[in-house]
Amino acid sequence: MAKRPPITNRVKELREAHEGLSQSALGEAIGVTRQTVIAIEQGRYSPSLESAFRISRVFGVGLEDVFGWEGD
Amino acid sequence: MSPAMRFTTLVTLISFIPIGWHFGTVFELWGSAPETRVDFFIRIGIIVIGSIVASIIGAIITTVLTGKEDFEPDERETLVLRKAELAGYYSLAACICYLMWRAFDPLSPMQIANALLAAFTWSEFVKLVAGFVLLRRGV
Numbered sequence: 001m002a003k004r005p006p007i008t009n010r011v012k013e014l015r016e017a018h019e020g021l022s023q024s025a026l027g028e029a030i031g032v033t034r035q036t037v038i039a040i041e042q043g044r045y046s047p048s049l050e051s052a053f054r055i056s057r058v059f060g061v062g063l064e065d066v067f068g069w070e071g072d
Numbered sequence: 073m074s075p076a077m078r079f080t081t082l083v084t085l086i087s088f089i090p091i092g093w094h095f096g097t098v099f100e101l102w103g104s105a106p107e108t109r110v111d112f113f114i115r116i117g118i119i120v121i122g123s124i125v126a127s128i129i130g131a132i133i134t135t136v137l138t139g140k141e142d143f144e145p146d147e148r149e150t151l152v153l154r155k156a157e158l159a160g161y162y163s164l165a166a167c168i169c170y171l172m173w174r175a176f177d178p179l180s181p182m183q184i185a186n187a188l189l190a191a192f193t194w195s196e197f198v199k200l201v202a203g204f205v206l207l208r209r210g211v
Contacts, residue, residue, distance in 0.1 A: 004210070032146040039148060044210030048147050
């Protein structure tokens with residue numbers, strides 16, 4: 001298995017809290033496919049800085065409220 | 073894996089079946105190799121035209137099913153494609169090294185030409201499989 005990036009995220013949690021925003025809708029909002037959103041949620045892919053900012057903007061929170069460093 | 077990418081992978085994998093069969097005959101693993109230059113070019117022609125037709129059909133199916141006219145990879149897919157391409161280049165380099173190692177073996181011009189074609193085909197196959205694995209496993 002590929003080594004997972006040491007970046008944690010709360011995308012799934014925030015998405016569900018955000019009126020049950022679907023993975024497709026989030027993907028469309030940030031310009032990636034649903035599969036990429038799934039990969040981000042499962043920690044299999046760390047998004048680019050641009051996408052990370054887009055995600056935090058969608059949820060109306062700061063970048064560090066969505067992403068964190070493992071162990072912090 | 074996006075539907076567009078899934079179809080592209082599927083169509084390419086299907087096109088490897090006749091190509092694999094051809095190389096199998098040339099390297100005497102099964103069937104009979106083309107005996108004349110004309111036979112060889114007819115066979116290669118059929119395979120190439122067949123692959124192009126399959127790609128066109130695949131693109132039409134993708135467009136109909138996904139509603140998107142072209143396949144635009146997102147950032148993750150782009151990264152996967154780049155890594156897969158790199159794997160393809162490495163495998164091509166390995167094949168070339170192997171062919172250089174066998175340069176003094178008594179091979180017919182037909183086998184040498186096909187060995188080169190097989191090396192390029194193999195690198196494409198590795199690229200495809202690496203892309204598939206990386207998409208499933210993560211990058």
